[in-house]
Amino acid sequence: MSVRAGRRGPGRRLRRSVVAPQSGALREAGPAQARPRADPARRTADLPHLAAPHDGVPARGSRRGRRRELTMADSPRQQCLADGRIDPEDLDLLDSVARYARFFLETPRPVRPRDPDRLAALLGGELPGEGNGEHATLRRLVEAGESGLLPSGDSRSFGYVVGGALPIGIASDWLVSLWDQCAAVYETSPLASVAEQVCERWLVDLFGLPTGTVMGLTSGCTTANLACLAAAREHQLHAAGWNVNEQGMRLSPPVTVLTGEHTHVSGLRCLRLLGLGDQVAQVDAGTDGRMDPRHLAELAARAPGGLIVCGQVGSTDCGSVDPLTEIADITHDHGGWLHLDAACGMWAAASPVLRPALEGLERADSWSCDGHKWLNTPYDCGIALCARPEPFVDAVRFDADYLQTAERTGRDPMDHRVEISQRARALTLWAILHHEGREGIARIVERNCSAARELGSLLAREPGVELLAPVTLNQVLLHIGGEDRTQRVVDTLNSAGTCWVTPTTWNGRPAVRISVSNWQTGRESADATADAFLSAYREHGEPGTSASRPPADKR
Template sequence: MTDRYAALLEQAAGHALAYLGGLAERPVKPLADDEELRGLLGGSLPQAPGDPAEALEMLVKAVERGLAPSGNGRYYGYVVGGTLPVAMAADWLTSAWDQNCIVHDGSPATAVAEEVCAAWLLDLLDLPRGASVAFTPACTHAELLCLAAARHKVLADRGWDVASQGLREAPPVRVLANADTHSAVLRCLQVLGLGGSIEYLATDDEARIRPNALQRALEAHAGVPLIVCGQVGEINTGGIDRLAELCERTHEAGGWVHLDAAIGMWAAASPRLRGGVLAGIERADSWAADAHKWLNTPYDCGVAFIADSTAHRAAVPLTADYLNTDDGRRHPAQWGLEISRRSRVFPLWAALRTLGRSGVAELVDHCCANARLFAGLLADEQDVEVVNEVSLNQVLVRFHPQVSCNTGEGAGAAADAHTAKVAALFRERGQGWASSSQWRGQTVLRLCLINWATTEHDVRRAAASLLDCHRTLVR
């Protein structure tokens, strides 16, 4: 049986190492368009079995042409981290071990590794040690778990068990959300039947809830079941709500605070940030995070932290005659939404064991320093505007043409058009990659510095290319 695996795994390893070895100098963009990829991957389904080695070669030939090389240190698109080498190696082994971790008996190693990682993370991030932790496919699933627990708790406090009684005739739940809340949070609220209950709280230029907006909202309709959604690291600006004030005022009103911390949760490992913009983060009731963002584990590994473990379990009940889950051990399926799943915790364990407390802090601080460097290099150029306060690892930049075109458009529209052209040329040249976005009605280029592999040289090289694109288009 081993022979069936050996040659294929060696073949795969050779291709993987060749890809990783060429990543630094590969153009930072896909090399094929969809038509080419359909030609390489498509055609009719074969009528009979084929040679596995040949199929693997065909897959590599096709897929590598269409990859977004996000592991490159000059890829700054969306919020996409790289993968730590040890976490990648552990992920390969996870596939080889092929565990289905429904209950403890299905994979004792998975259950224990989850216990260990949960304790490590609560200690690293200084969250309540009694909080429960679930390892999810993505941060969206973590948001859903957290908000399901929040919905259960605020209704249970009014004598209503939503798991057994449903939502029909339930007391209405009031949801207050940061006006710049990520779409993943909104999707989860809609799935939970709370979409019509959302009231948006006004935010400032860094996407932080305005204190007076929060206060006015809490004073209205007091006493109803209440969930307040804040954020730690807004997707564009990296802005962080005023966490201590948010938690204190919400708790005074009897509400539950959920924090979308997909990016910023890991910043709590940095003493510099923990004592500053993240002060008070531990006072929330739930937190959703993405390990495959700043912690640089492979996809997929979201993490849900819920301070009230009883509400967590009650919100996602699991009973089945064939499952023995009443023995006091950890059963992974009791804490998440999936029943069957892979052991995604092993790469996370490897990353945490390798980095340690100071290594995670250094990774966070390194990325923030790269963001400040990138922002500084751009801000030194005439007619280049860094739009946000670079408090974490996000940089928003806007490019202004030196001379307005005689087209009747205003300066704002001209800057929108010019910024879009600069972004497109930057991506086409392949010296770096970043995604365009809209912020406060303006077109911006968003740079996310979140990859462990990004060096100062990478930042300077990408910034030089970006500025050259701006200058070329101005000329």
Template sequence: MEKEFDDVLARTARIATDWLHTLDDRPVGETVSLDELRERLGGPLPAGPVPPLRVVEDLAAAAEPGLVAIPSGRYFGFVIGAGLPAAVAADWLTTVWDQNAGLYACGPAAAVAEEVAGEWLRDLLGLPAGSSYAFVPGCQTAHLTCLAAARHDVLRRAGWNVEEAGLNGAPPIRVVVSARRHTTIDRALRLLGFGTAGLTVVPADDAGRMDAAAVRSVLAGPPVPTIVCAQAGEVNTGAFDDLAAIADACAPAGAWLHVDGAFGLWVLASPALRHLAAGAERADSWAFDAHKWLNVPYDSGIAFCAHPEPHRAALSTTADYLTQGGDGSPRDAIDWTPGFSRRARGFGVYAALRSLGRQGVADLVDRCCEHARTFAAGLAGVPGCEVVGDVVVNQVLFRFADDDTTTRVLRDVIDSGEAWLSGTTVGGRRAIRLSVSNWRTSGEDVERTLAAFRRAAVS
């Protein structure tokens, strides 16, 4: 049995490293159609066992043309990072160790790695001492975690225990959101019982910044249980809400301030850029991803809460069979996350942070933003290209003369295999969004991509 494991893991490592070595030369996008992939991977379930080594080799061969080279330095789609070497290796070990990180008793090292990584993150980002945290699949679940804590707290202060009594008959909660909020906010709120029709939506400016004066106006009336959702890094433009002004409005109203910092919160690690998120430390909760700018393999999201009591009250659970283990009050993740049985995501975050250190994280963020500025300057010289708005951090938004041209140019670049980017719609018009979030991206990658757009623009 051990020999079989040795063989299959060794072969898997070789397949993986061989694939990584192709990143500079392979097309960034997939090279196969949906129907072809279904044919390559499909067929009837085998009647009997298939040797593990053959399964892995067949899977790799069948899947290879359908893989998107997300780890490539020329992948600029959505806001997706690549895995740092130490984080990828730690993620492999996480799979092999196979710890159930829900309980300390099921993985003491996993629990302590989360403790250490959580404290490192709190210190790195300058969040309040004593803040609680949760390692979750992504920012969507981080919002769910934080907003559950918010719901508990604002109702507790109104004399209602939502975990016992539910929402039927509860005092109404006012939820204030931006017109340019991310869709994951709506879905998290929906899962917590807040319908989108009941949200108080305040306007945003052309860059996507929430109108802080409108927030102040909404909160000026008689105090009611209130949650305000602000944003550090709008998904298209990278713009930041005025978090200090919004915090000023929330404080006298007793409103819970939640910050969606999916990628933008990482500017707090950069001395050159942290001013963009000034006031973030005054929020009550924060949700962000490690699989974006920290370049931890998918999936890895993080929730922080300045108030551990409502965080734990909203998420914790007990049962007779849940054995607590170890001396010194070990931390059980089931008290802080919506998950029960769960992957030990803390190992990957720990490895990424330790491999980069404080300066390395700052350098990664700064380097990506510098590449974004270089992109914007280069795109401005591409025939017919218009860069939309300012480059705030790592997002570049641009378009061509009309929607058809924008769509065609984007398609031509993707089909060339030189780069992969995602489209979007801003102000009712099609645009292209370029996000530099990858530790691998080099000046050469930037120039290759710009050259691909120059060719596409005149074709």
């Protein structure tokens, strides 16, 4: 088998219905205290939808429950396989999961897991020898889940930037598993290939990107960054007369990479994987978290060789957006490639209200974002976009004799990403885009940003609580005192199960970050979260007693 690299050439869940909202409309449930919380340690034996069919009788599908006199050749399952039919036991299994899904979506539960020891016990032990029946295995898995799930779909789950899952996303993702398509080339799944091509066209239009921009679907923003930065490296080295696919990096011409002070670690990780880790210089940022264009211009003027600039659209901690027009001008004036990590913030481009905060977005050469954050696709869905198709495809494409490519049939998804075999993510993405439409997506991001502003405003009124950066999009960054007090407040909130937040450090100061990225979260969730936050804050000391002084300006 021969393999050839690409070459240049011509050419909280307070309560959520399992029925998707009509016309993209969004709903928020009433206060959590109006309903009792579910016990996370509740045994699945108490859940009728996953209980054994008869007490004392092993579940269908259990080896112990099958008639021993049946041989493998004439067992019901083998007979179904021989006839090309589905075993009714398998359909029962799917019905059980569907019933549990309805129970899960309709049942309030604490935001944090409560029984990690039980979780470890349920999942642990030695690998079974003979194995267990399907229903018994699912019951064990669900019981472990009830002890160890983080309900990231909750309207008050604000840790990291996790997002939720729209009902249409869950339902369509079930179909993806049912159909089990390998979205590698057109021949392995025409459905996935065409869906991905349609999603590419829709997203380029939604984000207002240049005509001809291409898209690849990945596991997340990290691998989307990897594909885009590989394209940037390919472009800059090709301009210097170097074919990195054939000649490698050991003796290559220099490439300088300039990143913002608050660049996400995934971008730095990708640069290291690409052999550019020792060629990175950091651009200062202002107190608002935005890249300083003057410092960027100074570094760009001194940069040897090809230039790559990495900006941000919605930083992880405070949601800041770099001055995109200015950094695009500076980058392109020096012959550079501008890549924007827009893991979450890219979706703000769908809103006419929020789009002005992203002015200059279309000036970049490549972009990375996640569907599983603000678009609320089920995990996982990363999106790589590139306005320069040729270096993008050259950076990641390869051919092999056994692969039947789409020259005569259609688009090959693997030509636009690092992975070859991959889940048909485009189908879930297509379903959400088709269901929500432009206006539905705009409503989600506007609703979340409104809730974030409300939260920031309510909390900043409290003496001793300091808003460390303007609430630009959906991130709220707060200083509430020293590291110990900050951690105590976070632990109190998370252990109570009323909301989930995470700590961070901002310019040397302890901070709490609140990320609003769930399709259900609105102002009602913001009000309830503010009440819980202030109660925990007041519980752990007098206002302002632990405040630390900000560091001196580094510039």
